[in-house]
Every structure is written in structure tokens, then in C-alpha cells.
Amino acid sequence: MVSLAVCRRIGLVFLGIALGLTLAVWRGVIKPPATLMSAEWSPGTVIHGTQRTFPDIDSLNISQAEKETIRISSCVSNFASFRAAYNSVNRPKMEIDRVESHSYLTTNSRVLEVGGYTGVDADKLIKRYNPYYLALEPVPRYYKILEKRFKDNPKYKLFKFGLGRENKTLFLNIDSDATSLFRAKQASSKTKTEEAHIHEITGFFKHIGMSANPIDLITINCEGCEFELLELITASEIVKYLKNIQFQFHLDLPGITNQEARYCGIMTLLSRTHRPTFQYSYIWQSWRLKI
Template sequence: MMEPLQMRITSLVCFVFGLVIYFNMTHKNITPKETHVEESYITPRQPKPKEVYAEESYEPLQSMDHYPNTFPVRHCGSNQTYVDFGSGDILTDEQKANVEKCFSSYMDVIQDSYDAELIDRNIRYTSHSYLTQQSVVIEAGGHRGIDTGEINSRFRPGYYYVLEPVPSFYNLLVQKFNESKNVVVFNFGIDSSDGTFHIQESSNDAVSIFAPRNETGEKIYIVDTTKFFEKISVRSRDVDLITMDCEGCEYAVLDRLLTTDYIRHFRNIQFQPHRIDRICFPLRRYCWYQELLRKTHKLSFQFKFLWENWKQL
């Protein structure tokens, strides 16, 4: 019979030996190593790849196929219309040369514009300190209300009209700005003429009326730009700012402004030019606008082909 003391010693040795085996098994190859912390733990944003956009070839009208003292209006494949500022003598020879230079510079310029806009993205919100409680603002393309919230929270203009044709986004905007009594949301978009279009009900992105037409899904409404301007009495109270991120409607609005005296009633014109296949000549039209807007406005900021604002002279 083993003595009690011997039994205790034996048990203790077995226990210690078991612990040694356990720690060797569970901590094998887990020796702490020296760690190195980078100065910045955020993965740098990769540069946006160069955009490739091939625009269809453009031919100006050989003869002015329109009435005297009017602008030539031509049809797009998407059944929209556009003002052909490149035909006839609307632009001077110098301006036409500037347009060609602007058009051909697109691929060289667009990457720099993306990079610059990434650094100073908020300028389209912060550069409107002229807005007061008497100001009128129009935003075409309210979407989820990001731009509306950014501009309205900073400056609280007296009237802030938001146009959003997609019902789900419209309902979101109404709910989001329910307490902002100066914000009025309309459930339609604007373009060169009245119209109705259909979108898929599950659409969660900004919607362009220039996308291929379909006859199923949710119906959205488009109002002629002039009718909307008349509705809010633009000629009797100037618009301090119109800002457009509306998936292509900016071209129709600029066509209308530049062919009527409405241009004199808009103190600031801010827009993002979209390049969508079914919009006729978006690059060339953008370059036309660069020449024509200079007659009444001057640039206050520009990320060329991406975002810019023109202030009244």
C-alpha cells in the first residue's frame, strides 16, 4: 500500500506533467510576433479607370432647315429633340474651333476631372453662400435627397423646389423633408416636352428617360421645361440656383435656357453632364454650352465633363 504522502507527490507530478503537455499542444506556433502598424490603415482609393465613350459622328445641317430667327431643332433616335447649335452661323468660327478643341480633349481631361472632383467634391454644396431666405432653388433629379439635404441645411433658401419623377424616391423625399417647410417636392421630371415613361418597380438607382423604352413597370411623368418654369413664375422672381443631376434632362433644360430669355432669370446654373448612348451628341452639346453660356455667365467652378457651376455676369 502506497503511503499517503507518496500518493500526493505522484498526483502532483502527474498534474504538472499534464499541464506541460496541454500548453505545448494548444500554444504550438502561437508565439507572439512583432506587429507593424502602417501610418494609414485605410486602403487608398484606386484611381477611376479612364472612361471610354465613343460618340456618333456629327454633321451640321447643310442648309438652315428652319424659319429665320429660330434655332434648328433635330430629333434623336430616342425620340427626343435637341437644338443643333453647330449648324448655320449660331456660333462664330472661333467658337466652332473652340468646340472642336473641347470635344477632342475629352479623353485627356476626364480622368483629371474625376481626381479633382474626388478631392473637392463638396464644392457643389458649399459654393452657394449667396443664397438667402428670399432665394429660389430648383433641383432637377432629387433621387435620395443627398444634394437637397446638403444645400438646404447650409443655406435654407426661401423656396427649394425638387423634381423627382420616380415614385419611390419621391415618397422618400417627401418623408425626409417633411419638416422643411421651404422644400416642395414634385413627382415629375422635366425635359423638352411632356411625356410618360415606364421603369422597373425594383429599380433602386437614378433613372434616365433616355434608357430603352419599355411598356411595363411603374409609370413616371415628364413635364415640358417651359411649363414648369411658368408654373413657378420664373419670370417674376429670378432663380438663384438651378442644379441638375437628372440623368440627361440637363441637355433639354440648357437647350431651353439658351434659346429663350429664361437664361436671364437664372443666376447660377449647376449641372452634371451625363453621357448616355441614347442622348444625341452629349459631348458635342456640352462643348456648345461652354461657348454659349459665356455670353451671360462665367464659371465659378468646373470639373470638366463632370460637374460645374456658371454664375451670372
């Protein structure tokens, strides 16, 4: 029969081993299995947990960075199944949600639309909520349509440029609602080409007084430019001043590189500050600022 003293010694040994392993994991000498660190993740899911910060590395939360790396990797691995959902999207409901889900908007709200086209979306939102409406449209022919369509609305302000990383002038081959810098449409003698201007994004948001008067809803539909815009937005302070972000991704455009990784990176960064209110595959999504 084992004495009480022996049992105590054995208990202390096991306690010492447990404490040693815990310290090794904490210092990074031993890493827990990936299955314990990761979780099933889909775009928009937020993983919570105790986090340890390292002020000497630009105050980056290493634990959070590791989790985000896992999320992006998981998202890329499962991207095919995400795309498969495209064929089963309830499009009539999607079109309703793109308007009706923004019932928080009032007559004093500010809406910003990037890619106004001919004003179909603007007309729906204005009729439903009558907010102050800012629209950006860089293509001259569509700008003229918008200018004429909303000329009698004093709350509608139109800008003749798009947004991007820097100020620049581009030339677009016009292709109806699919007009884009990123499509492989070959120009011919009949192709209409128009000049378009891009404004640096930070300067524009300062111009409209974003920090003093945040945007209640930004809606982005710009045929490929959403990758660059959302990367810029989620990586800057701008994202904190956008209460709701609605956007449509356009995949398989020749001018877009690494689309899966970029999409998953945007989803992961956006989940830091916002949560999804609806997601219809990669067609339309809407995210709301966390309170």
C-alpha cells in the same frame, strides 16, 4: 539717292495695298488664318473682341458665330484630354464646393433641384442656407421618400414630374441612384418599372413665376436628361433668369447621341450669359450669371 517725291509715291502705293487688303478681309473676300481667329479654349472660356453685326440675318453677330464654331470644334477635338481629368478629380473638395460655394444664398433665396432622388443634396443646402426649395422628382418611389423627409419644412415644395421638351409619360426601370431613361439596363422579371411624367419646361418656369422672381440656384442631376434640359435652357430666355446653374453630365449612356458635340455646344452657349465658378471634369460644374 532716292528723291523725297519718289519715297512719297512708294509710301502711297503700300498704303493703298494695305487698305485694299483690309477692305477685302472686312468684306469676307479674304479670310485671316485660322490661327489668328482662334485661341486656346476650354469649356467656360469667353473670347472677347470687336464684333460686326448683320441686322438682315436675324441680327446674328457673324463674328461671334464664327468664334463659337471654332470653340465647339476645338472643344470636340480636345474632349479626350478633358475626360482624362476625370481620374484626377479631388472628389472630397468637389462635394464641399457643391454646397459651400453657394454662400450667396440666403433665407429668401430660391433653389430649384431637378432630380431630387432621396434628398441628400437638398438636406445639405437647406441646413446650410435654409432657402425656399423647389424639387422635381418624377420617379414615384423617390417622390414618396422626399415627401416624407421634408414634410415638416414649409419652405420645401415638391413636384412629381421632370422637365423636358414636351409633356409626356415615360416608363423607367428602377436602378437606385442610376435610374435613367438613357441607360441600357435590360428589364427582367425582377426589374421594377414605374411610370414617370415629364412637364414641358417653358410652361413650368412660367408657373413658378420665374420672370418676376428669378431662381438663385438650379441644380441638375437627372442621369442623362441634362443634355436636353441644358440645350433648352441655353437656347431660350430661361437662362437669363437662372443666377447660378450647377449640373452633372453623364457620359456614354446609350440613349445619348453625339455627346461630345452636344456637350461642347452647351458649354459654348452657356458662356454667353454665365461664367464658371468651378468645373470638376464632367462630374460637377457650376456657372454664375455675368453681371
